[in-house]
Amino acid sequence: MTAARLSPDRPVTAVGGELRLPRPPGVIRRFWARHPLLVDILVAAAYFLPVLSALTLAAPIDPMPLWVSITGVLLVSVTAVIMVVFRRRRPWVLVGAGWMTTLVVYPLESVNVLAIAIGLYALAVYRSTRSAWIGFAGSAAVGTAAAAVVSFVEPSPFIAPSTLFLLALAQAVATPLIGTLIGINVGNRRRYVGALIARVEDLARERDRQAQLATALERSRIAREMHDIVSHSLTVMVTLADGSAATSARDPGRAAEGMRLVADTGRDALVEMRRMLGVLADPDTTAADARAPQPGTAALPELLESFRAAGLPVTLTTAGAGVTDPNLQLTVYRIVQEALTNALRHAPSARRVDVTIERVDGDLRVEVVDDGVGSQRSLVDARHSGADGHGLIGMRERVALYGGTFEAGPRGINGWRVRAVLPAPERPDGERE
Template sequence: MASAPLSPDRPVTAAGGELRLPRPPGVIRRFWARHPRLVDALVAVVYLIPVLGSLVLAAPIGPVPLWVTVARVLLVAATAAIMVVWRRSKPWVLVAAAWVTTLLVYPLEAVNVFAIAIGLYALAVYRSSRSAWIGFAISAVVGGAAAFVASLLQPSPLFGESAFFPFAMAEAVVTALLGTLIGITVGNRRRYLEALIARVGDLARERDRQAQLATAVERARIAREMHDVVSHSLTVMVTLAEGSAATAGRDPGRAAEGMRLVADAGRDALLEMRRMLGVLTEPGTETVDGRAPQPGTSAMPELLEGFRAAGLPVTLRTAGAAIADPNLQLTVYRIVQEALTNVLRHAPSARHVDVTIEHADGEVRVEVVDDGDASRPADTASRPADTASRPADTATGASDTGGRGLIGMRERVAVYGGTLDAGPRGFSGWRVRVALPSPERPNGT
């Protein structure tokens, strides 16, 4: 929780920068807010001077011994010192000292109970209204006792012995009540401002956390997209280049065609990366290619044709209504792209690669099956068959310690709350099976 002295000209530091509050009106108010100790000292002086003056002036004419007067002066001075040191941090100590001072000084010299009022004000402001009312109840009893003793020791010549006690009692209670009510008013306003400042600080930190989370999500998305684009394109280009180098001696025409396909794959990769990274450029600097839509299921034939050109025998089968959601289309496209890239990288000798996309029963099911070598490096995330259909965000496998291929697929599937199963298919081949909940109705409308 952000906290600061209740001086609105002080900044409250919040995550992500300073949170500055409006300055209060008036130079004097800001000066007192910046010098709390000076305020406490002035309060103590205002209390101390009239009380000590009354005690000193009454000493020569009163029947009280000098040492008693000196003791009372020291007691009043100690109460004033407590006002300076502990009025804000330990107001209960000040109230207790005020009670002692009232009981020992007030009955003999009929001085006011201003110390109690100051203590109750401090309780209400720096503790709570409940503490102030408890202190007021005890203070009323203490003031009444002091007034009763004073009425017995020195009856007032103006009111007489019978009328002095009610007057003194009313003076003690009213003075304490005024200090309590003023303190409660000021304390409630202070606590309200502190709550507002804390709330604004919490909102500022929440804003920064949301911004950091959005940044992390966007970075993960860009990393995932770049992996898919770069991994796919480089795998296809490397495969085509190796094939062209192998056939350059006996079939130069075919080798030249392979190198043209390498160039086409490179250009396509550059265009896609430029479009994907367009979000990082300043507004107004996007190119026409940067505003092109992301690939979807309509681009699936072109994707498969690129893999066929690289020597991968891919067949596509679709069932159900077309997918209308462009985000879901991109997810399906990237999953198929990554699965085929893994086949091309790790099982280039596969004789059959089947891609199935089915949209039915409120679900999009994608399956990529090949008959290549069932063993895969760590980044292909082999999993036992009995762990199939586990939610994608809990899927485990060797990919957790390897590359980002299956990790990126799992992240895409987790966005939709779907499931991912990737692992060997019996003694030969590999299967990637994905189920994604579709926001569209099964009939596609």
């Protein structure tokens, strides 16, 4: 997954290839957006040419030494170059150049603050509103000083110094203020649009992460179901096949019955596998197998009978109200199935396996205990090694979905215990959920 940098200047494909920004309205705006250098050159020309013309026209009216004229032209030229080079990247440089030009160059005995206004606009757009107001405060001070110099140091014979000062001061403050306000408006809109785009990018990335997480969780659920089906069926089939092979010589009838049970177990496993794979291949399938309900607590007697046929002495004890939630029923069924599969695989010599399902204080407790003979060290190593660890992880995940607790470990000197506690509160009508 890659994220492209979005810009309001042109359409850009964003995260996942779905998010597209609309084009700015109008051919002219799109043209300016694609040629920022040309825009900077035109802005510099709009400043340089009028000021240069004013300096040229003022020369015959108010003759000045040649070096003063050359200095003024150089300052205006340097300011124009700074507009092209630094207006977007370093607007403070342009503001500083505007201050210098304002204090030195006075075409037609007025204060030239156009460069300052352009610099303050750039500050507001490309930096921040705070920087723009700081720049405006400094510009007001510079403009006041320039107005004082124009009015009192170089007074005009046609206008009173006080009147000239007020006119120059109004120009020195109003023009930068206009540039600042326009820049703040444009800059705030630009930053707001940028924040919206960044938010959309974050939402798109979060959507992709949620989709990946949901996919991982679904794959984990499918793997857990597949493990429960395959592990249980294969364990029973292998045990029955071994028993049939061992008794085939002395008791052919019993061996044949065992092989028939192997075939029945294999068919049941195929039915469950076909149902799950059919749902994965076509979620809208209407096959009878796809519509068949998942096993629940009602199927526990049949499950236990299959283990008894494989030679595992299993007893079932229930207490309290029955389970009505089909999802909770499936969880109980899978926990019992996996625990008995582990007992059949790792404790084939067990003389007793007890399955207990009871309700106590709003909790559903499921416990599977066997008395398999053998050292606890070997039991722990066997039951936590290889693929068996997936079964314990699957049971733990099923219980965690309901916010319950799960324990699996040795019991006393011999045996193993699997215990799960699942919250099953009462509904307002008093029935158990």
